[in-house]
Structure formats: C-alpha cells, structure tokens
Amino acid sequence: MLEIEDLHVKIGDREVLHDIDLTIREGETHVLMGPNGSGKTTLLRAIMGFSGLEVTKGTIRFKGKDITGMPIHERAKMGIGMLFQRPPTVSGLKLGKLLAVTSGDRAGMVSEYARFLHMDGFMDRAINLGFSGGEIKRSEVLQLMVQQPDFVMLDEPESGVDLENITLIGNAIARLLEKDVHIVNRKKSGLVITHTGYILDYLDADFGHVMCDGVFRCHGNPREILKVIKTSGYKECLACQKI
Amino acid sequence: MPEDLGKMSELSPEDREKLTLTGLEVEMKNREGSFFQVDQEIRQWTSLNEGIEVLPIHEALRKYDWLSAYSWNLVKGDKDQYTKYVADQPEPRGFVIIARKGSKTIYPLQACLFLARSPVQHVHNIIIAEEGAELHIISGCASASYTKTGSHIGVTEFYVGKGARVTSTMIHNWGEEISVFPRSAARVEEDGVFISNYVCMQPVRKVQMAPFVELAGRNAVALFSSIVVCTPGSNMDLGSVARLTAEGSSAELVTRAITTGGTIISRGMIEGVSRHTKGHIECRGLILRDGVIHAIPEIKGNVVDTELSHEAAVGKIARDEIEYLMSRGLDEDVATATIIRGFLDVKIAGLPNALQAQIDAAIDAAERSGF
Ligand SMILES: Nc1ncnc2c1ncn2[C@@H]1O[C@H](COP(=O)(O)OP(=O)(O)OP(=O)(O)O)[C@@H](O)[C@H]1O
Ligand SMILES: [Mg+2]
Numbered sequence: 001m002l003e004i005e006d007l008h009v010k011i012g013d014r015e016v017l018h019d020i021d022l023t024i025r026e027g028e029t030h031v032l033m034g035p036n037g038s039g040k041t042t043l044l045r046a047i048m049g050f051s052g053l054e055v056t057k058g059t060i061r062f063k064g065k066d067i068t069g070m071p072i073h074e075r076a077k078m079g080i081g082m083l084f085q086r087p088p089t090v091s092g093l094k095l096g097k098l099l100a101v102t103s104g105d106r107a108g109m110v111s112e113y114a115r116f117l118h119m120d121g122f123m124d125r126a127i128n129l130g131f132s133g134g135e136i137k138r139s140e141v142l143q144l145m146v147q148q149p150d151f152v153m154l155d156e157p158e159s160g161v162d163l164e165n166i167t168l169i170g171n172a173i174a175r176l177l178e179k180d181v182h183i184v185n186r187k188k189s190g191l192v193i194t195h196t197g198y199i200l201d202y203l204d205a206d207f208g209h210v211m212c213d214g215v216f217r218c219h220g221n222p223r224e225i226l227k228v229i230k231t232s233g234y235k236e237c238l239a240c241q242k243i
Numbered sequence: 244m245p246e247d248l249g250k251m252s253e254l255s256p257e258d259r260e261k262l263t264l265t266g267l268e269v270e271m272k273n274r275e276g277s278f279f280q281v282d283q284e285i286r287q288w289t290s291l292n293e294g295i296e297v298l299p300i301h302e303a304l305r306k307y308d309w310l311s312a313y314s315w316n317l318v319k320g321d322k323d324q325y326t327k328y329v330a331d332q333p334e335p336r337g338f339v340i341i342a343r344k345g346s347k348t349i350y351p352l353q354a355c356l357f358l359a360r361s362p363v364q365h366v367h368n369i370i371i372a373e374e375g376a377e378l379h380i381i382s383g384c385a386s387a388s389y390t391k392t393g394s395h396i397g398v399t400e401f402y403v404g405k406g407a408r409v410t411s412t413m414i415h416n417w418g419e420e421i422s423v424f425p426r427s428a429a430r431v432e433e434d435g436v437f438i439s440n441y442v443c444m445q446p447v448r449k450v451q452m453a454p455f456v457e458l459a460g461r462n463a464v465a466l467f468s469s470i471v472v473c474t475p476g477s478n479m480d481l482g483s484v485a486r487l488t489a490e491g492s493s494a495e496l497v498t499r500a501i502t503t504g505g506t507i508i509s510r511g512m513i514e515g516v517s518r519h520t521k522g523h524i525e526c527r528g529l530i531l532r533d534g535v536i537h538a539i540p541e542i543k544g545n546v547v548d549t550e551l552s553h554e555a556a557v558g559k560i561a562r563d564e565i566e567y568l569m570s571r572g573l574d575e576d577v578a579t580a581t582i583i584r585g586f587l588d589v590k591i592a593g594l595p596n597a598l599q600a601q602i603d604a605a606i607d608a609a610e611r612s613g614f
Contacts, residue, residue: 051566073574
C-alpha cells in the first residue's frame with residue numbers, strides 16, 4: 001500500500017527527517033511513537049504532500065505509484081486520509097457544508113456518521129472555531145468517515161479526549177480501518193501516532209516504530225515497545241543499538 | 244394575481260435574469276407587494292397586505308398632507324450634489340411604503356429599480372413602519388444588459404416606529420460603467436429594530452454611500468451588513484454611520500469585502516451619545532488579486548457607560564486552510580472557492596428565510612462565476 005524509501009525532508013534549512021524507510025501493506029496498522037519534536041507529524045505531512053516542507057531525497061510510493069511530487073488532493077483522491085493533530089480553523093465555513101462538498105456519493109451517510117460521533121449538533125458551526133479539544137478530534141474522525149480513505153493516518157487521535165470519547169473515537173477508527181473484517185480480507189491500512197497508546201486498545205496494531213530526531217530507532221511489536229517506553233522512557237530507545 | 248405584473252415579464256430574458264439575481268420575483272412568488280420603476284417611469288405597484296400601502300411618491304404626497312413632514316426630513320436636500328439633484332426634480336419618482344400600526348409581513352415587499360435608457364435614474368423613497376409593524380423590503384437595482392453607462396441616485400428615508408421591525412435588503416447588479424449614489428437615513432424609535440443589508444457581487448463603476456441611522460428611542464437596535472465583491476475597475480466606497488442617541492440602544496456594522504482587483508473603502512462610524520449603549524464594527528477583507536481594501540472603522544464615545552469596539556482584518560486565505568481542504572480531496576480551486584464562500588456566509592439574525600436565501604443565491608451566483 002505504502003512504500004517509503006530513503007526519505008529525507010527539510011523544513012527551512014534544517015533536515016528534519018533522515019533516511020526514512022517504511023513499508024505498510026494492505027490491511028496493516030502501524031504505530032509511530034517518539035518524543036516531542038522527533039518528526040512524526042512531519043512524516044505524515046510529507047506523505048500527504050503539504051507545503052512548508054521539502055522532500056530532498058527518496059520516494060513515496062502509494063498503491064504502486066510514485067506520489068512524491070503529487071498535489072495533495074490527488075493523493076487524497078487516491079485514498080490517503082489524515083487526522084490532524086492541530087487542524088486549522090476555517091472560520092465561516094460550516095462543517096456541514098464541507099462534508100456536503102467532500103461526501104460525493106456518500107452524502108446519504110453523513111448524518112448517520114455525525115450521529116455516531118455525536119457531532120450532529122455541529123453541522124452549522126464553523127470548522128474548528130471554538131471547538132474543544134475532544135470536539136476537534138471527533139470532527140476530524142467524522143471527516144475521515146465521510147472520506148473513507150484506504151490509508152488512514154492518525155496524528156494523536158486520542159490526545160485531549162476524555163475516556164468516554166476515546167471509546168467513541170476508538171470504535172469509529174476501528175470501523176475506518178475495517179477491524180471488523182477478517183485480516184485476510186481487510187483492505188484498509190493505517191499509520192497511527194500515539195504517545196499514550198490508549199487508542200491501541202481499539203486497533204490491534206501490527207507493527208510499531210520509534211522515531212527519534214528524525215530517524216527510526218526501533219521497529220517491533222507495538223505493545224512491547226510501548227511497555228519499554230512507559231517504564232524507562234525514550235532514553236532506552238536512544239541507547240538501544242539494535243538498529 | 245394583479246394583471247399589471249405582466250409589466251415585469253415584458254423584459255428580455257437576459258434582463259429578467261439580471262433582476263432575478265437582485266432578488267426580484269417576476270412572478271411575485273413569496274412576495275407581499277411590489278414596486279417597479281424603469282428609468283423615471285413607474286410601471287407598476289401593488290400591495291397584497293391590507294395593512295401595508297405601496298404608492299408612487301408623487302401620488303402619496305398628493306394623497307397624504309402629513310407625509311410632507313417625512314419628506315426630506317432625515318436626508319436633507321442640500322446634503323450634497325446628489326441629494327440636491329434629486330430634491331430639485333419637479334417630478335419626483337420613487338416609492339412610499341406605509342406599514343400601518345401592528346401590520347406584519349411574512350414575505351418581503353419588492354422594489355425594483357431598473358436603469359434602461361436614461362443617463363440618470365433618480366428615486367426618492369419613504370418607508371414608514373408604524374408602531375409594532377413588521378416590514379421586510381428587498382430592493383433590487385439593476386441596469387439593462389444594453390445600458391452601458393449611467394447613474395442611479397436613490398434617496399431613502401426610513402422611519403422605524405416604536406417596537407417596529409424593518410429589514411431592508413438591497414442587492415445590486417449594475418454594469419461596469421454605471422455609477423450609483425444611494426443616500427439613505429433611518430430613525431429608529433423605542434424598541435424598534437432596523438436591519439439593513441447590502442449585497443453587491445457584480446461589477447459597477449462606482450458605488451458611494453454612507454447610510455446613517457439614528458437610534459432615537461430607548462433600546463433601539465440597528466444592524467448593518469455589507470457583503471461585497473469588488474472586481475477590477477470597480478470602486479466601492481461604503482460606510483455606515485450609527486448614532487446611539489437613546490439609552491440602551493445598540494448598533495452593529497458588519498462588512499465582508501473581497502477584492503479581485505477593485506478598490507473598496509469600508510468606513511464605519513458609531514457614536515455613543517447616551518449611557519448603556521453598545522456598538523461594534525467588524526470589517527473583514529480578503530484580497531484575492533491585487534486591489535485595495537481600505538478599512539476605516541471609527542468609534543466615538545461621549546459618555547460613561549457606552550461600550551464601543553471595532554475589529555478589522557485584511558488579508559489572504561491562509562495556505563494551511565486551503566491545504567486542509569485539499570487533504571479531504573478538493574482541488575485547489577474548489578478548496579479556495581469553498582473557503583471564500585464561507586467567508587461571505589454571514590447569517591443575519593432576524594432576517595426572514597426568504598431574504599437570507601436571496602442573499603445566499605446572489606453569493607452562489609458569484610461563486611459559480613469563480614468570483
Ligand atoms: N514550520 C516549521 N518551521 C520550523 N520548524 C518546524 C516546522 N514544522 C516542524 N518543525 C520542527 O520539526 C521538528 C519535528 O516536528 P514534528 O511536528 O514533526 O514533531 P512530532 O514528532 O510530531 O512532535 P509532537 O510529539 O510534539 O507532536 C520539530 O523540531 C519542529 O519544531
Ligand atoms: Mg506531532
């Protein structure tokens with residue numbers, strides 16, 4: 001589904017990501033962990049194709065196609081979707097209006113998804129304007145449900161979300177990633193950034209990666225990795241010579 | 244249906260379309276009255292509401308002696324060269340609408356002012372809403388497709404009585420070489436509400452206006468909204484002036500301005516003369532292509548306990564907002580247009596749905612033509 005090879009990304013004059021290799025196959029969910037400022041969000045933004053960063057080396061392939069220089073909306077159309085850690089406020093634009101524009105032939109599903117995420121009261125609100133932390137995440141998940149991407153990138157979906165809403169969001173994301181479909185038939189893939197790991201209770205992630213200072217320091221079982229980080233912090237990863 | 248409505252259907256399909264964009268219902272659907280003037284010729288007038296009278300001004304002045312006290316009272320004839328021009332006309336044209344005490348309109352009355360062959364169209368309108376009346380007016384102003392140059396000068400005096408509610412929505416659809424000089428003033432009595440909306444999404448040589456409202460009675464409220472798109476070659480000098488004369492009165496002036504190459508001056512002035520008054524000016528501008536947006540908000544407080552504020556912002560659409568929508572699958576042009584549409588989407592509290600829909604339709608039309 002996604003193959004990243006030798007990716008180097010610069011922001012301004014500084015290289016933020018170095019030498020990134022990552023392969024995510026159909027049906028797999030990967031977890032990305034790492035300390036603040038290590039480059040996790042930057043990687044997702046590079047995959048989505050945002051401006052403000054420059055891919056100086058390497059390639060990103062999606063569904064077999066080199067998308068490294070492709071405009072954002074074409075990547076979205078190919079099936080890449082992203083939940084933003086901090087989405088911008090689009091004042092004036094109503095959430096309902098955006099969903100109407102993006103839903104296409106799923107227009108009939110919008111209100112069901114909105115009810116599911118308890119967002120039905122937000123359709124006439126300007127996107128993210130005055131939304132609470134948890135409401136922003138629910139709005140993001142709702143937009144993704146309407147979009148139904150094949151490859152879902154989630155940038156800290158549970159941060160700032162209360163326990164009840166984590167269940168709600170976790171179940172919605174599980175639906176997005178077809179966790180109810182048998183692994184053999186599952187088509188949707190995911191890349192999830194998390195600091196707490198709470199979201200993993202809903203997702204059964206297949207692989208974990210630890211990023212420090214713009215490079216991968218570790219690949220492995222996400223639960224094991226999380227356990228190490230929880231007990232001894234990232235210094236263990238930094239000291240680790242396994243990679 | 245009154246037969247004289249046929250007059251409006253006499254227009255060419257192209258001009259009917261132009262008028263429809265200004266909110267005029269040629270078929271009178273969802274309208275409670277109408278007035279139709281082409282150049283200086285009044286073609287038709289009617290009211291379907293018993294409590295509301297619609298008359299040409301010269302007939303109204305003949306019919307009601309008392310009306311002269313309302314004429315050239317809020318707008319002075321010698322205010323400037325334009326009011327002078329209208330005041331000097333031996334044969335005044337325009338409309339008078341009188342909403343009797345307690346009368347209510349659900350649907351708006353429409354006034355259509357159409358510039359066809361005259362070099363200048365002048366109108367003088369008087370609108371009186373008596374105590375407790377509720378009156379909604381939509382004025383559509385347009386020029387014929389074949390009219391290349393000309394001027395429109397419109398003087399309007401609004402009297403909003405005690406507890407009355409008046410909404411006035413003006414949608415302009417002129418041509419590139421037409422100049423327009425509306426001169427209007429309103430007086431709002433105790434507990435009265437005056438809502439005035441101005442929408443211009445189409446090219447015009449020049450529009451210059453600064454409607455004035457005096458909040459003369461306790462707790463009177465005024466809300467002015469302007470939503471404009473200024474194309475290359477257009478010059479819009481728009482302002483509203485509110486004087487908070489009575490205690491407890493309030494005013495809000497809201498502007499959404501987009502330039503795609505033209506020049507917009509957005510003035511606003513609120514003066515707090517009495518205690519417990521409130522005023523706010525909000526002007527937001529988007530420069531889509533090189534052009535000018537010059538916001539000049541002014542507030543002046545004369546007493547303790549008047550609360551006045553203004554906010555103005557002029558800029559461009561943020562790149563991260565465009566890319567956010569692109570990441571949901573919209574291409575750059577659609578993402579940009581969607582954000583602009585949202586920017587112009589001002590929901591005006593207290594405006595009947597039919598009128599909000601009309602404003603939305605005018606913006607939709609501009610959106611379809613790619614601003
Ligand atoms: N626009 C920018 N200008 C300058 N530096 C930037 C910019 N965007 C990101 N960076 C820097 O790049 C580095 C990586 O940032 P990134 O947001 O990818 O971190 P992260 O791993 O997602 O962190 P967190 O866990 O805090 O979200 C940081 O040092 C950050 O300050
Ligand atoms: Mg981040």
